[in-house]
Structures are given as structure tokens and as C-alpha cells.
Amino acid sequence: xxxxxxIKLDRRELLKVGSVGLLGVGLTACSPAEVTxxxxxxxxxxxxxxxxxxxxxxxxxxxxQGVFTTLAKIVxxxxxxxxxSVEARIAQGSAEFANPLKGYQATGRSQAVQGxxxxxxxAGAAVRSILIQAAANIWSVASTDCxxxxxxxxxxxxxxxxxxxxxxxxxSSLALPESPDLKPQSEFKxxxxxxxxxxxxxxxxxxxxYTIDVQxxxxxxAAIKHGAWANGEIQIGNEAxxxxxxxxxGIVKRPEFIAVVAEKYYQAQKVISTLRVTAPEMATPPVxxxxxxxxxxxxxxxxxxxxxxxxxxxxxxxxxxEATYSVPFLAHATxxxxxxxxxxxxxxxxxxxxxxxxxxxxxxxxxALDIAxxxxxxxxxxxxxxxxxRFFFDYCLQAxxxxxxxxxxxxxxxxxxxxxTANDYYRPAxxxxxxxxxxxxxxxxxxxxxxxxxxxxxxxVPGVLKGGPDRTLFGGLNNTPYEFGEARFVWHEQISPVxxxxxxxxxxxxxxxxxxxxxxxxxxxLGQDPAQFRLEHAQSDPRMRSVIEKVMDMSGWSDGRPxxxxxxxxxxxxxxxxxxxxxxxxxxQAKRVWCAVDCGMAVDPGGVIAQMESGIIYGLTAAxxxxxxxxxxxxxxxxxHDYRMLSxxxxxxxxxxxxxxxxxxxGVGEPGLPPIAPALANAIFAKRGMRLRELPFKLDVN
Amino acid sequence: MCHLQGADDDGxxxxxxxxxQKRITxxxxxxxxxxxxxxxxxxxGTKYGCGIGMCGACSVRIDGMVVRSCSFGVENVSGPIETxxxxxxxxxxxxxxxxxxxxxxxxxxxxxxxxxxxxxxxREKKDLDEADIKEAITNICRCGTYSRxxxxxxxxxxxx
Numbered sequence: 001x002x003x004x005x006x007i008k009l010d011r012r013e014l015l016k017v018g019s020v021g022l023l024g025v026g027l028t029a030c031s032p033a034e035v036t037x038x039x040x041x042x043x044x045x046x047x048x049x050x051x052x053x054x055x056x057x058x059x060x061x062x063x064x065q066g067v068f069t070t071l072a073k074i075v076x077x078x079x080x081x082x083x084x085s086v087e088a089r090i091a092q093g094s095a096e097f098a099n100p101l102k103g104y105q106a107t108g109r110s111q112a113v114q115g116x117x118x119x120x121x122x123a124g125a126a127v128r129s130i131l132i133q134a135a136a137n138i139w140s141v142a143s144t145d146c147x148x149x150x151x152x153x154x155x156x157x158x159x160x161x162x163x164x165x166x167x168x169x170x171x172s173s174l175a176l177p178e179s180p181d182l183k184p185q186s187e188f189k190x191x192x193x194x195x196x197x198x199x200x201x202x203x204x205x206x207x208x209x210y211t212i213d214v215q216x217x218x219x220x221x222a223a224i225k226h227g228a229w230a231n232g233e234i235q236i237g238n239e240a241x242x243x244x245x246x247x248x249x250g251i252v253k254r255p256e257f258i259a260v261v262a263e264k265y266y267q268a269q270k271v272i273s274t275l276r277v278t279a280p281e282m283a284t285p286p287v288x289x290x291x292x293x294x295x296x297x298x299x300x301x302x303x304x305x306x307x308x309x310x311x312x313x314x315x316x317x318x319x320x321x322e323a324t325y326s327v328p329f330l331a332h333a334t335x336x337x338x339x340x341x342x343x344x345x346x347x348x349x350x351x352x353x354x355x356x357x358x359x360x361x362x363x364x365x366x367x368a369l370d371i372a373x374x375x376x377x378x379x380x381x382x383x384x385x386x387x388x389x390r391f392f393f394d395y396c397l398q399a400x401x402x403x404x405x406x407x408x409x410x411x412x413x414x415x416x417x418x419x420x421t422a423n424d425y426y427r428p429a430x431x432x433x434x435x436x437x438x439x440x441x442x443x444x445x446x447x448x449x450x451x452x453x454x455x456x457x458x459x460x461v462p463g464v465l466k467g468g469p470d471r472t473l474f475g476g477l478n479n480t481p482y483e484f485g486e487a488r489f490v491w492h493e494q495i496s497p498v499x500x501x502x503x504x505x506x507x508x509x510x511x512x513x514x515x516x517x518x519x520x521x522x523x524x525x526l527g528q529d530p531a532q533f534r535l536e537h538a539q540s541d542p543r544m545r546s547v548i549e550k551v552m553d554m555s556g557w558s559d560g561r562p563x564x565x566x567x568x569x570x571x572x573x574x575x576x577x578x579x580x581x582x583x584x585x586x587x588x589q590a591k592r593v594w595c596a597v598d599c600g601m602a603v604d605p606g607g608v609i610a611q612m613e614s615g616i617i618y619g620l621t622a623a624x625x626x627x628x629x630x631x632x633x634x635x636x637x638x639x640x641h642d643y644r645m646l647s648x649x650x651x652x653x654x655x656x657x658x659x660x661x662x663x664x665x666x667g668v669g670e671p672g673l674p675p676i677a678p679a680l681a682n683a684i685f686a687k688r689g690m691r692l693r694e695l696p697f698k699l700d701v702n
Numbered sequence: 703m704c705h706l707q708g709a710d711d712d713g714x715x716x717x718x719x720x721x722x723q724k725r726i727t728x729x730x731x732x733x734x735x736x737x738x739x740x741x742x743x744x745x746x747g748t749k750y751g752c753g754i755g756m757c758g759a760c761s762v763r764i765d766g767m768v769v770r771s772c773s774f775g776v777e778n779v780s781g782p783i784e785t786x787x788x789x790x791x792x793x794x795x796x797x798x799x800x801x802x803x804x805x806x807x808x809x810x811x812x813x814x815x816x817x818x819x820x821x822x823x824x825r826e827k828k829d830l831d832e833a834d835i836k837e838a839i840t841n842i843c844r845c846g847t848y849s850r851x852x853x854x855x856x857x858x859x860x861x862x
Contacts, residue, residue: 064809064845196805203810204798204817206747206786213746221741266729266737335751335759335811335844384749384811385844417752606805610850614808617846640756640842649836651848 040168042130043176044096045075045123052151052165054081056088059097059105060112061354062199063386064614065669066607067112069197071120074113074603077190078124078183080148081164088198093351093358093378104359108391108502110571110667113603117665125180127171134170135162194606199382209381211339214352216410219341220249221265222402223272224415225258226423228282228633234258237276245271249409252402259402265414287497289329289429289629296431296452296494297326305450305490306469308478314437314446314488321525322435323518325693327510329628330427330503331643336384337420338395342403343410348375349403350410353396354383361393365400387618388502392425421643422635425501426628428454430510432477434518436484442526444537446486449477449514454496456506476511476674481541481569482519482534498630504618505670508570512674513623513681513695516566520682521691530682531557531565543598543661544569547576550596550659555580564683566675572666573599574659575612577675579652579683588697590620590652590680598659599666605658608668612656615672621646623677626696716776720745721788731777735769736760738776739785747786747814751842758841761815763789768822786814794821800858808845815841820855830859 039047039055047055056075062068072088075081091097097105099115128148135153136143145156152161185192202208234253242248242260247267252259258275262268299305316322341352349369355361358378366373383390399413415423430453437446455470469491471478478489503509523533531552538544548567555563555578567576575597582591595612602608625644629636637643677695685691715728720743727733727742734753739745739762748771751759755773762771765781790798797820807813816839823830823838835855843851 062809064807066808196802197807199810200802200805200807201798203807203813204801205790206745206814208810209746210749210811212750213740215744215746264729264737264741266733266741269737270730270733333844335757335809335842336749337751383809385809387844414750417754610805610808610847613849614846617848618844639754640752641754645757645842645844646846646848647842648839648848648851651836651846651852654849 040172042127043123046127048164048168050165052163053085053087057091058088059091059116060107061090061356061380061383063383068199070113070604070607071116073190073195074120075124077188078121079128082150085151090380093362107356110669114665121182125182126176129177129180130171130174131164131167133174134167191603194604210336210384211353211381212336214341219410219412220261221268222259222261222411222413223268224419225272226419229255229279233279235278237278242271252405285497285633288631299452299492300433300450305492308469308489311488314448314486316435316437320437321522323521324433325514326431327695329429330622330626331421331424331628332387332389334385334389337417338415340396340399341410341412342399344403345408347371349400351378354380356386356391361396364393368397369400387504392501418638421638425499427503428496428500432514434514436522438526442528444484444522447484448488450490452492454494454500456500459500473507475507477515481544482537505673508674512568513677516678517681534567543574546659547574547596547598550657551576551578551594554657555594562686564679564686566678568674570671570674573671575671575675577679579679581683581687589650593652593654595656596659598661599668600663602658608658609656611668612672613654616654616676617646619673619676623680624696718779719782729776732775735771735774735776745785745787749811759812759815761818768819786818789821796861797821797858800854804850804854806847806850806854808847812843816851824859824862
């Protein structure tokens with residue numbers, strides 16, 4: 001298959017990548033013996049080592065979502081590799097690792113497995129077929145008389161066998177078939193089964209290498225202070241004094257940041273807090289988040305919203321239901337703050353960072369340094385969380401600009417937690433008004449949603465919408481499994497006063513809260529059971545119905561206990577969740593959460609369950625505590641004391657079931673999150689009779 | 703039992719016992735232990751998360767007690783230091799096997815700190831229940847591995 005990118009790389013190039021990659025991606029220990037071993041590279045993904053180990057290059061970055069293991073095992077299963085001898089490595093930035101669903105290399109939208117499932121199976125099957133052919137040639141038997149098992153090719157007639165490593169050289173001279181036979185599902189040994197994560201041992205022992213851990217000879221470290229200084233006229237009162245300190249390598253001044261570069265990060269970090277910056281600061285917009293929130297809500301009353309698809313106005317009557325909701329800005333707060341290592345030398349730059357968007361970073365760094373994109377090499381260690389934040393390249397650009405001032409010396413830029421919290425691409429604050437016409441038969445016969453929000457797309461790529469509406473703002477509102485008869489969607493466009501970006505589940509993170517809270521309000525207003533009400537409106541979507549039915553069953557929904565339910569289709573998967581609150585009256589706390597997910601085939605059921613747990617905790621943190629506020633362009637929050645995370649003590653018991661519908665693969669990294677906030681809101685209503693329409697639920701519930 | 707002091711007579715270096723070995727750093731005395739471990743001794747398993755002692759990613763043991771090394775000046779160290787690299791090879795083993803059995807880590811960045819905290823907890827108290835664990839471990843995990851952490855500590859408590 002042509003789009004499969006089974007491109008043979010030039011050997012010199014591969015060896016270069018291999019050695020640098022081993023430094024950068026430190027799961028594999030970097031002993032000299034391992035660097036000098038001669039692996040045989042079959043394509044972009046698969047290499048066979050002399051000791052019969054199989055190395056798989058995984059095209060996506062490991063952020064915690066498990067692709068390091070899941071993508072590797074897709075290859076290994078088709079190849080017939082012994083799983084215990086498979087080693088994975090994260091691909092460097094390169095167009096050959098473009099996700100087929102995106103057309104460029106990026107990790108996001110829960111598309112890693114969806115996009116690479118077939119290409120990686122094909123790669124594994126193609127290499128398997130030439131290994132078999134090589135063995136058949138040696139044994140003078142037909143290839144159909146050979147099979148593979150645990151990294152051996154076996155002669156079916158007499159049981160003779162040869163290691164993959166013994167066949168690799170012969171096989172590498174054979175042409176890889178473009179359309180090899182794929183294994184039938186019944187022969188899968190790894191796909192569809194839970195396998196142990198390949199990265200767990202290193203991550204438990206402190207030996208897994210993240211960007212912040214990269215160590216290179218002659219490396220400098222940089223601490224950063226963001227700002228907005230007028231005309232680049234930055235004066236630092238104590239500059240000469242700082243530059244004379246032993247260990248200080250320099251100060252890099254840019255209109256948007258100042259970096260102190262030193263032999264040790266601890267020195268750079270200490271010094272940066274002592275800078276006496278005397279340049280005039282640019283006037284920041286006199287906007288506060290509370291004023292912006294008011295504007296978001298007020299604009300829902302305006303008549304100039306943009307209507308999607310020219311849908312005609314809906315006539316709502318007096319007994320119809322209307323509710324207005326809003327959510328705040330949110331930071332990603334990855335455990336590893338933004339960090340990047342850069343080395344500029346001889347007109348080329350090497351970058352080490354766990355980026356989700358290597359293609360974009362490469363283009364933008366090349367532009368900023370005025371060099372060709374192929375002079376920018378990106379190597380990717382493990383990322384300490386991503387959630388969309390590492391799709392952006394601001395910190396990579398900074399590292400590149402800083403490193404340019406120190407040619408030949410790698411520079412590691414580490415953002416402090418304070419800089420990380422205050423300089424995010426925030427989940428946008430959004431307000432929405434939902435309306436429904438309710439029938440005597442207990443159904444919704446017309447539905448409208450107005451969304452007052454800034455566009456992430458338009459802010460980051462100005463002009464991209466060409467004046468049209470941003471449809472991505474409606475995920476979870478205009479593509480639900482519910483049928484309403486008439487429907488209308490309106491966008492009230494806003495300009496965000498702070499940077500905004502993709503946050504886990506993007507628009508679903510807020511729209512599911514609006515939609516699923518509103519479904520609950522409609523059901524209660526009609527005196528109906530909220531779960532049954534959803535089933536009634538999803539008559540033609542059996543996948544939606546079965547996750548709802550499953551979670552009802554798991555939670556004992558019909559017992560009549562005060563529970564909250566929500567069900568959301570996102571990223572090709574369906575997730576229904578039920579929340580039961582704790583009895584503690586002084587605070588809102590989820591005691592138990594039941595979760596039913598249908599993501600098509602679960603390539604790794606254990607991994608799917610882990611991602612559901614992850615989405616639930618991430619979403620609970622946002623629902624209970626998440627809120628970024630600002631005044632005059634300055635973010636009020638700075639660290640975990642004022643941007644609070646859910647603690648272990650507040651973690652509910654979570655039970656997840658996978659519903660196997662046999663449908664096409666869906667995503668799992670994001671779909672676990674959207675239902676939790678509305679399920680919690682609906683549980684609060686069920687238990688305490690209070691309808692909370694604004695996140696976070698920080699109200700005193702007494 | 704080694705006796706350690708802050709700055710020596712010359713006032714320009716600090717002696718430490720790290721993972722059983724004598725180490726010397728020239729870092730100023732108020733430098734957080736975290737960065738001395740990471741930058742001067744190459745012990746990068748101890749992570750920077752918040753710098754204010756809240757998240758616990760930087761947890762190490764000093765004289766057997768869990769300390770958040772990002773907020774602990776190197777001059778204040780008064781006992782032998784053990785980091786995840788050392789703990790993993792010693793009494794952390796039952797905890798790590800439980801972690802591996804349940805495949806706890808996701809991004810993994812907080813996990814060395816979690817394992818240091820769990821190991822210390824198990825030293826203190828063998829007969830643990832879920833509530834004890836939830837009360838005792840206050841480290842932050844952003845990926846939401848909390849439920850598996852509780853299960854893994856319970857499992858480890860059976861094997862200690």
C-alpha cells in the first residue's frame with residue numbers, strides 16, 4: 001500500500017538517528033555495546049537485532065496514554081515476535097510518521113491507534129512474509145509450509161526453525177510486499193489482549209528518560225521569565241553583575257521572554273528571580289476573566305450569532321425549557337512542565353522534547369531560525385503528560401532561540417511550575433444556552449444550542465475560518481446520538497484575551513457538560529427517568545443504547561438510589577458514566593463511578609480501562625477545582641496550591657466495563673473525560689436537588 | 703551512622719551520603735537538594751514538579767524519612783539520602799513488583815515519588831487498609847493513576 005510509508009531510509013541516516021535516538025529516548029540503556037550492535041532495518045518501524053530482539057519505532061509520542069506499548073504490539077503480533085524481546089522507541093519528527101488520519105505527524109484527537117492500526121499491521125505482516133520467504137529459500141520448501149512463532153520461522157513439515165535474527169540479512173534483500181496477508185483476528189495473541197506496558201519497569205525505577213532528564217556533554221540550562229516588553233527595549237539593572245558570576249553563561253533577551261543560561265539550572269533559576277528589569281512593560285488589555293465571563297453570557301442574548309448550515313429559527317413556546325451554562329479557562333498542568341533541549345550548530349538544530357506536534361514544531365523552528373526544515377531534527381523522550389499542551393511549540397521555539405546564542409552547546413530550557421501555569425494555551429472559557437421543545441409524549445421535538453466562545457483555530461491560525469463558523473466548537477452538541485427532529489446551532493464569536501488551545505477532549509470537555517446536564521433537566525422536567533429518557537432519544541444508535549444499559553446495570557440504576565448519569569459519543573467511542581456521591585455533607589465528593597465504554601475493538605483492554613480512569617480523574621479535577629482567572633492580562637494562579645488537583649483521598653472507586661460492539665476502532669485517550677462533569681452535576685441534583693450550571697462546582701453545598 | 707555537616711570549613715562545598723556513597727557538591731547551601739541530586743549527581747529519577755513541596759514528585763528519603771527535596775536546602779541535610787534509584791534496588795522491590803503487576807504508571811512522571819512515599823508508608827505500618835493509604839499519600843498524579851496506586855500499595859503490603 002502506497003500510503004503505508006514503507007520507505008527505506010538511507011543506512012547512514014538510520015544509524016545517525018539510532019545513536020542520537022538512544023541518547024534521547026532513554027528507556028533502552030545507552031551502553032556502547034548496544035550502540036555498536038548492527039540492527040537490520042526493514043522499514044521505518046521494524047528492526048531486528050543480532051540477539052533476536054525486535055525494535056519497533058512507534059510513530060506517536062508516549063504521553064501516558066500507552067501508545068508506546070499498544071502501537072508496538074500491533075506490529076509484534078503481525079510479525080510473530082516474541083513479546084518479551086520487543087523494544088520500543090519513540091519516532092523522531094519525520095513526515096514518514098504522519099498519522100494517516102491527519103496527513104501530518106502529530107499525537108492528538110485520540111487517533112494514534114485508529115490511524116496506525118492498519119499501517120502497523122501491514123508493516124509487521126510484510127516483514128513476516130519476507131522472513132518466511134528467506135527461510136523457505138534456505139530450506140527449499142514453499143513459503144506456505146512455513147509459519148512464525150515467538151520470533152522464529154518454523155518449517156511446518158519437520159519442525160526445523162530459524163531465529164528472525166538469523167534470517168534478517170537474507171530477508172532484507174527481498175522486496176517487502178505492498179499488500180501482505182494480514183492475520184485473521186482469531187490468530188491474534190497480543191491485539192485484543194491486555195499486555196504489560198513496556199515502559200512500566202523504567203518508570204517505576206526512575207530510569208525512564210523524560211526531556212527534563214536528557215543529559216548531553218557540555219549542556220547548559222536555562223530558566224525563563226515571560227513578559228511583554230515594549231519594543232524589545234529590555235534593560236536589566238543588574239545585568240553586568242549577573243554576567244560576572246561564575247557559572248552564568250549569558251542572558252537572552254527577547255520581547256516575549258528573558259532567559260538566564262547557566263552551567264546549572266539551579267543557578268539559572270535562582271538568578272532569574274533577582275533580575276531587575278527596568279524596561280517599560282507593554283500595556284496589557286484591561287480585561288478580567290470575570291468581565292469576559294459576563295460578556296460570554298450577555299452575548300447569548302444578542303441576535304447576531306452565526307447560524308450553522310442556515311438552519312431556520314425554531315419556534316419555542318412558554319413551557320419549553322431553557323438553561324444557560326458556563327465553564328472557565330483551564331490550564332493543562334502536566335506533571336512535567338514545558339521543557340526542551342536544543343543544540344544549534346553549523347546551521348542546523350537538534351531538538352529533544354516530548355512534543356505532540358513535531359511537524360508543526362519543525363516548521364516553526366525552521367522559520368524562526370531562517371533555516372530549512374530539514375535542518376531541524378526532533379527527538380522525543382517520554383513526555384510527563386500532554387493533554388494537548390505539548391501540541392504547541394512555544395517552548396521549543398524559545399529553546400531554539402536561546403540555543404542559537406550558544407552554538408555547539410546543548411541548552412536545556414525548563415519552565416518553572418509558575419511559568420507553566422501562567423503561560424498555558426488554556427481551555428477556552430465558554431458559555432452556552434440550550435433550549436428544547438418538550439412534547440406531551442415526553443420527548444424533545446426541537447433543540448437549539450447557542451455557544452459563546454472564542455475559536456482555538458482562529459486564534460492560532462488567523463484567517464483559517466475564512467469568515468465561516470468554527471464547527472469544531474460544537475463537538476458533543478451537533479453530533480450526538482440523540483434525535484430531536486428540529487435542531488439549530490448558533491455561534492457567538494468571541495476574541496479570547498488569553499492564549500487558548502486544545503485541552504483534553506477539546507470542545508467535548510465543555511459541550512458534554514452542557515448537553516448532558518440539559519438532557520437531565522429535560523428528563524426531570526418531564527418527570528422521566530434520566531437514563532430511560534436518553535435511551536428513548538437514541539433509538540437508532542444501538543452503541544449508545546448499550547453503553548447506557550450497561551452502566552445502568554453496573555450501578556444498580558433501577559434501585560432508585562440518587563445517582564447521576566451521562567453518556568457521550570466522542571472520537572469514535574461511546575462512554576456512559578454513573579456517579580454516586582459520598583454522604584459527606586460538607587463537600588461534594590464522588591464516592592463511586594461506574595463507566596461503560598465501547599471503543600470498537602479494544603486493542604489493549606487494560607489500557608482502555610486505564611484511560612477511562614485517567615479521563616475520569618482529570619475531568620473530576622476540572623469539575624471540582626479547575627479555574628484559571630486573570631486580571632489585566634495576568635493569570636492569578638501560579639502553582640498547585642491555587643490551581644488544585646484532585647487528591648488520592650478524593651478519588652472515587654471506579655469500575656469500568658468494556659462493551660464490545662465489534663465496531664470500527666475508536667479513540668480512548670479523551671472519551672473517558674466528557675461524561676464525568678455532567679454525571680457529577682446530575683448526581684448532585686439527584687441527591688441534593690441543586691442544579692449546578694457552572695464549572696467548577698466550588699459552591700458551598702450547604 | 704555517618705555524621706554530616708553543612709558547609710565545610712572553607713564554606714564552599716557540602717558533603718552528603720547519597721545512596722550509600724559519599725558525594726560532594728559545590729552548590730550553594732540553600733540550593734534545593736532536588737537539583738543537586740539531578741544536576742550534580744545525575745540522579746534524574748527524582749523529578750521536579752512544583753518546587754513548593756506540594757506534588758511530591760521530588761520525594762526522597764533522608765534518614766528514612768520522606769522529604770520533598772525541591773523545598774529542602776542541601777545545607778540542611780543531616781542524614782543519609784536515598785533516592786528512587788537506590789530504593790528500587792533495595793526495600794522498594796515489593797512495592798515496584800506490585801506497581802508492575804497492576805501496571806500503575808501512565809505518563810509515569812510522578813511515580814518515583816509515589817513509590818518513595820509508598821515504601822516509607824509500608825515501613826511505618828504493615829497492616830494497612832485503603833483509608834490509611836489515602837490519608838498518607840498526598841502526592842499528586844495528573845494522569846489519574848490513584849485507584850491503581852491504592853490497589854498496588856495494598857498488594858505490596860501483603861508481600862512486605
